[in-house]
Amino acid sequence: MYIAKPVKKIAEIVTHPNWDKIELLAGGFLLGTAGLKILGGKDAKKLYTHTTAAVLRAKDCTMTAVTKVRENADDILADAKEINEQRAAEDAAAVIEDVVETAEESDAE
Numbered sequence: 088m089y090i091a092k093p094v095k096k097i098a099e100i101v102t103h104p105n106w107d108k109i110e111l112l113a114g115g116f117l118l119g120t121a122g123l124k125i126l127g128g129k130d131a132k133k134l135y136t137h138t139t140a141a142v143l144r145a146k147d148c149t150m151t152a153v154t155k156v157r158e159n160a161d162d163i164l165a166d167a168k169e170i171n172e173q174r175a176a177e178d179a180a181a182v183i184e185d186v187v188e189t190a191e192e193s194d195a196e
Contacts, residue, residue: 125131
């Protein structure tokens with residue numbers, strides 16, 4: 088019984104084929120075959136080569152720009168750190184000066 092159902096289904100497909108599906112399958116096969124021929128031709132390979140070369144040139148340009156941006160960012164970061172170090176030194180000097188003044192005032196009393 089279990090085998091009979093699939094056999095009946097196959098027999099039904101063979102005796103009453105759905106031509107719309109068969110036509111779509113055949114059309115897809117033909118387009119796929121033609122597409123492979125077109126994609127594998129000399130002109131197509133030449134196009135792929137030129138496109139790849141253009142992409143590599145664009146990549147080089149982009150990497151050059153990124154490198155410049157990184158260098159500028161590093162310079163800005165170094166300058167900002169220097170400014171913060173100067174401020175910290177000034178703040179430390181101000182605190183020391185305040186402590187000295189406070190100590191002198193308490194000694195004077």
